[in-house]
Every structure is written in C-alpha cells, then in structure tokens.
Amino acid sequence: MTDTTTKSAGFWAWFWDLANPTRFLGIANWLIPVLATITFILLGIGLYLGFSAPQDYQQGATVQIMFIHVPASWTAMMCYSVMSISALGTLVWRHPLADVSIRAAAPLGAAFTFLALITGSLWGKPMWGTWWVWDARLTSVLILFIIYMGLIALARAIEEPTAAARSLAIITLIGFINIPIIKFSVDWWNTLHQPASVSRLAKPAMDAVFLYPLLTMALAYTTLFFTLHLMAMRNEIFRRRIRSMRMSAARKFENQPVGKRN
C-alpha cells in the first residue's frame, strides 16, 4: 500500500504555512508587540549612548547626527533587499504573501531614505558647507528614493492587487542594481561623502565609543523596520479582505430581485 498522506516539506514547512494569511495574522498578532517592545528598549539604549558619546574633536556635537543618519541609510538599503527577496518570492516561488510584503515595505523604505537624505543634508551643511552635492553616494541614494516612489505609484495605479504582483516584482528586481552602486559608490568614485568605515574587510575604523551606539541604533532601526513592516502587511491583508467583502456584498445586492432590495 502506498502512503497517500502528503509528505511535509520538512524544514521549509513553516515558510509555506505562512502563506496562509490567517496563520500569518495569528503570528503577527503576538510578534508585533514583542518586536515593538524590543524596538523601544533598543532605541532608548541607543539614544542614551548616542547622546552621552563624547564630542568629536573635529565635528563637535554634530557627530551625533551620525547615530540617526547612518542607520537610516542602512535600513533603507536593507528594506530594498527585503523587497527584492519578496520579489523573488513572487516570481519564482509564487508565495502569496510576497506581494503583500513588497507593497507594505515600499512606503517604509521611502520614509527611511527620505530620513537619510534630510539628516545627511543637515549634517552636510556644518561639515562640508553645503546642503547638497552631486557626488556618487548622494545621487545614487536620491535615485533609490525615486525608485521607491515609482514603486509606490505603480502599486497604487493597479486596482486589482494580484494583477500588480508581477509588475511590482519585476520593477523591484530591475531596480536592485542600484544597491551595490550605493554601497560601492564611495570606493568607485571620488566622492565628498566619506568612505566605508564600518562594513569593511578590515576592522571598523571607528572608535568603540562611537561604534557601540551606532550598532545599537542600527539594531533598533532594524527591529523598528520589521515591526512596521509586519504591521503594514497586516493592514494590507485586512484591506484586501475588506475589498473582497465589498465586492461580494455588491454582487449579492445585484443578484437580488429588484423588489427585495432595500
């Protein structure tokens, strides 16, 4: 007798369990408060460490903008990477929630990129004497912002959610070429923006008293992103459910004989 029960997918079973929106919502409902608490704690520690860090001998107190600016730009790039992985999930594995993930992450990524651009500009004025310069790093981050806004516009332009999935995924993957350009722009071109001091092959070039607040804030921004991302995915699932309920209510109304409609 052959065994007709379905074999479980082994390790990846949890990945496909999550494809069920109700199960995802169940997990999100307890995971979001946990992540939010961790985020608040990490933000508290990071901000305290950041503001108690000594003033830089060259930059003075403005060095503390680094603790807000640098994690914001790291998070903006990480968000795009999350969107690209979700795009692969849509195109390659047809995961139902991958499309929800892209839609939810795009406004968040745009917000973090905007934050990075604004705080960087505020830092640049006392540092370099200019609000803006068209060097490789700043220009490519601005391009990233444009890509995010284009993706948001595309997501809003197509009314039927599942029809937009393929288009969003393709454009997200096409735009991913910008991420290595941003990362290596300070190595490949002569830029005003400083070169990499943390994620290099050698040891980070920063002193511990600045490095630890920076890494704490980076971790805080990461948990913040995932908290907001899960919340946005939950909202998107609810939005789609409301949409289907509206459409089925309209259908029911239409199908009733004219005299019985109220």
Place this chain on the structure above:
Amino acid sequence: MISLLLRDMKLAFRVGGGALTGILFFLVVVTIVPFAVGPDLNLLSKIGPAILWIAALLASLLGLDRLFQQDREDGSLDVIIIQPRSITAIVFIKCLSHWLANGLPLIIATPIFGLFMNMEPLAIGAVLVTLLIGTPAITFIGAVGAAVTVSLPRGGLLLAVLILPLVIPVLIFGVSASYGAIQDPAPFTSPFLILCALTLFFSVLGPITAGWMLSQSTD
C-alpha cells in the same frame, strides 16, 4: 517579422501615429533653453551636447507609451502575443520599428538643432553618433516599462518614472562621450564603448523581460 515591422512603421506615420510629434517636442525643448539661460552663444555651445541629449531623452520617454498601448486598444496585442513565434523576437521587432519611427527622426533633426545651439560641426557629429547608439537603448529599456504600464491610464508618466534609473547611465555615458570628442583631455572612446555595451546589453534584456511581462499579463 518584416511585415510586423512595416505595419508598425506605417501606423506610426499615419494620422494617429504621433511619430512626428516627437520631433516637435524635441524642437520645443531646444527652443525653450535659450529663453531660460539667455542667448549667450558661448554658453549655448558649451551646454549644447547636454541639452540635445536631455531633449532627445525626454522626447523618447514621452513616446514610449505608444509602444504597446495602441495595439492593446484595438485588440491586436493579444493576437500578436499568441503567435507561435518567440515573444522576445516580436518585442524586439516592435522596439526596432518604434525606434525607426520615433528615434531616427530625432537623430536626423539633430544637426539643425545643433546649429540652434551654436555647436561646432565636431560636437554635432559626436552628439549625432552617441544619439544614434544611445536612443535604441532607451527604447529597449522602455519596452519593459511599457509592458508593465500598458493597461494603466496615464501610464506614460509612470513609465518615465519607472525606467528613469536605468536610463540615467545611458545619458551619462552619451553626454560624456559627446564632451570627450570636443574637449581635449576627456576621453571619447571609453564612454562611447560603454554606451555601445549598454545598448547591446539592453537589446537582449529589454525584449526578454518585456516579452515575459506581456505573456504573463491577463489584460
């Protein structure tokens, strides 16, 4: 294939085609520039290659939504897609015909507009050659955007926004090669060869991606 090419070109030059509107837009942009920056001929000749490239880029971007939308409106896009031929080849031919109808007139008009910008013959020639190589790249990249936005109202604007990040390198190397031909220390060959490489690269990637998108879309 040839019949598809000829059909598209005939359609483009007919009344509703809009191929010649691209040249008009090119002319309008080039005309506006001296109003904005002043009629100083030296300044105009210095920024001439850049302005010509920007105007050609904008004119190309605005014409791209015609790539698939007209066919979709009268239903012939579906007929074209279900052909037994490879969809990549079909999209390639459509891009080629689109460039011949929209891009080539821009290039033919470039020398006249170069004279408007008081450019020397060598500069005009450099812009001509770089536009000749670079505008097909814009069309091939635009095919992907056109395939994504084919069923959207006002898809043309969204298309321009979506493909802008990919079109920027074409603009950078096109202008860089143009200036390299007229300014002594700047190189011409390297940016020009990179421009050729971009066109060849997108001539493969564009039709494959656009063809796949079209065959997946249910609209």
